[in-house]
Amino acid sequence: MNKLQTQQIEPSIAIVGSGPAGCYTAQMLCKRWPSAQIVVFERLPVPYGLLRYGVSPDHQGTKAIARQFDRLFADGRVRFLGNVEVGKHVSLEQLQEAFDVVVLAAGLGADRPLPGLAGDGVYGAGQVMRWFNSHPDEHSFAPRFGATTTIVGNGNVAVDVLRLLAKHPDSFVGSDLDPRLIESQPSRIHVVGRSPASAAKFDSVMIRELAEIDDAVFDLDAVDEFGHEDKRIQAKIDALLDLTAASAVSSAPRVHVSFHFGWAPESFESVGDGRTLRLVDTASRSAVKLIQTDSVVTAVGFDSGLRHEIDRASLESDVSDLECGLLNTGLYCTGWFRRGPTGGIPANRLDAKMVCTRIIEDVESGALTPAKSGLEALETHLHPDTVDFPGWRRIEAAEISRTAHGRCRTKVADVATMLDLARTCTQEHTTPMGVGNVTSDVVGN
Numbered sequence: 001m002n003k004l005q006t007q008q009i010e011p012s013i014a015i016v017g018s019g020p021a022g023c024y025t026a027q028m029l030c031k032r033w034p035s036a037q038i039v040v041f042e043r044l045p046v047p048y049g050l051l052r053y054g055v056s057p058d059h060q061g062t063k064a065i066a067r068q069f070d071r072l073f074a075d076g077r078v079r080f081l082g083n084v085e086v087g088k089h090v091s092l093e094q095l096q097e098a099f100d101v102v103v104l105a106a107g108l109g110a111d112r113p114l115p116g117l118a119g120d121g122v123y124g125a126g127q128v129m130r131w132f133n134s135h136p137d138e139h140s141f142a143p144r145f146g147a148t149t150t151i152v153g154n155g156n157v158a159v160d161v162l163r164l165l166a167k168h169p170d171s172f173v174g175s176d177l178d179p180r181l182i183e184s185q186p187s188r189i190h191v192v193g194r195s196p197a198s199a200a201k202f203d204s205v206m207i208r209e210l211a212e213i214d215d216a217v218f219d220l221d222a223v224d225e226f227g228h229e230d231k232r233i234q235a236k237i238d239a240l241l242d243l244t245a246a247s248a249v250s251s252a253p254r255v256h257v258s259f260h261f262g263w264a265p266e267s268f269e270s271v272g273d274g275r276t277l278r279l280v281d282t283a284s285r286s287a288v289k290l291i292q293t294d295s296v297v298t299a300v301g302f303d304s305g306l307r308h309e310i311d312r313a314s315l316e317s318d319v320s321d322l323e324c325g326l327l328n329t330g331l332y333c334t335g336w337f338r339r340g341p342t343g344g345i346p347a348n349r350l351d352a353k354m355v356c357t358r359i360i361e362d363v364e365s366g367a368l369t370p371a372k373s374g375l376e377a378l379e380t381h382l383h384p385d386t387v388d389f390p391g392w393r394r395i396e397a398a399e400i401s402r403t404a405h406g407r408c409r410t411k412v413a414d415v416a417t418m419l420d421l422a423r424t425c426t427q428e429h430t431t432p433m434g435v436g437n438v439t440s441d442v443v444g445n
């Protein structure tokens with residue numbers, strides 16, 4: 001194929017959502033079509049979705065995945081347009097009129113509620129993790145964990161919450177956790193899971209990390225410790241047994257953590273001055289355990305809530321093929337928005353690959369004929385406070401320059417301040433297309 005033909009088939013592409021799924025999709029489509037116009041729309045002024053707002057603040061190694069996405073935007077191959085909520089600031093129809101290909105990567109996932117557990121003192125782990133990550137939506141969220149808290153759930157997110165509540169406040173050097181959020185930590189933590197230890201969903205490496213908390217003591221009520229041929233299961237059990245054995249020697253612990261395997265929560269009630277969590281054993285359904293606890297954090301996965309303004313089900317059509325991310329002609333979906341709120345960051349890379357394969361096939365087979373001019377056609381619909389990539393870099397530079405308490409950054413937690421920072425220094429360059437969209441004004445890495 002000669003160069004002219006190649007240029008003719010490069011479509012204009014809009015991606016909705018700048019989380020891992022959206023960014024991997026942009027990366028792959030950009031590799032296939034290096035001079036295609038690719039624009040990532042994000043409802044927040046800042047990029048990267050749950051990479052910034054879900055992944056634990058003390059797991060900066062995982063958060064560093066953002067650096068590879070930075071490169072994509074920084075060299076101008078892909079454009080970032082933040083503070084644009086599709087469905088609110090610009091409609092999906094407008095986007096489809098302007099772009100040949102629209103990919104929805106808007107995520108989803110509200111905390112799954114637990115029957116019998118609601119009301120005062122009950123918090124969802126997803127919301128708690130967004131709060132620990134200074135998400136602007138959680139600005140007014142103020143959980144009160146009290147002296148004793150109970151985490152219900154046995155996945156990695158449950159262990160993230162446990163670690164953040166149990167770690168010594170001085171041990172968050174290098175993280176981006178706002179120190180004000182751990183001013184009052186519980187001294188007693190229970191972790192309750194329905195399944196036996198062997199079926200718990202957390203990874204052994206997450207349990208091994210807990211062993212680094214040297215002023216905590218850990219115990220567990222029961223563990224099915226023998227005869228597991230599956231090495232991953234045995235590694236998990238070994239990690240738990242090592243954790244409890246090592247911490248048994250710790251005198252005068254600052255925090256005491258107990259794991260309860262094979263128990264399901266039934267109710268959480270105020271009794272006198274305190275609150276009681278009632279558990280029933282999942283094997284016999286006859287034994288009962290009562291835990292006095294001030295608060296409960298539910299970490300039992302996510303359901304399809306929290307979707308912002310765009311509803312996938314209403315977009316499905318006669319030609320939909322969700323297995324490969326097709327919703328309608330020219331309209332695709334990927335990541336948690338496509339497959340539901342399960343799987344870590346690498347799963348979104350695979351997802352993006354699959355959806356991109358379908359998009360490329362559709363364009364190169366002629367099923368989809370590129371003809372739309374992209375952003376140019378949308379320009380008049382966009383409000384002036386959009387934040388481009390240099391705008392985000394200014395927000396980031398401000399965060400990194402305020403590194404009190406040994407933090408790697410102090411996150412800006414409200415949208416108004418983010419917008420002020422994004423605007424700084426570039427008023428003279430501001431064009432109707434948004435705040436500071438002059439690509440030469442990139443603040444260093």
Ligand SMILES: Cc1cc2nc3c(=O)[nH]c(=O)nc-3n(C[C@H](O)[C@H](O)[C@H](O)COP(=O)(O)OP(=O)(O)OC[C@H]3O[C@@H](n4cnc5c(N)ncnc54)[C@H](O)[C@@H]3O)c2cc1C
Pocket residue numbers: 016017018019020021022041042043044047048049050051053054055056059062084085086087105106107108109125126129130157307308309310334335336337342343344345346348
């Ligand atoms: C608490 C928690 C901790 C986690 N920790 C880890 C971990 O340590 N390691 C790991 O591998 N995985 C982890 N995960 C899983 C990982 O975060 C997800 O697999 C991944 O973020 C999903 O990517 P996504 O792009 O589909 O969705 P998201 O990351 O949610 O990104 C969606 C983006 O779309 C934007 N958006 C939503 N609606 C609109 C709209 N209408 N217009 C424009 N933009 C919109 C959102 O603001 C968001 O930026 C964690 C998940 C959670 C919830």
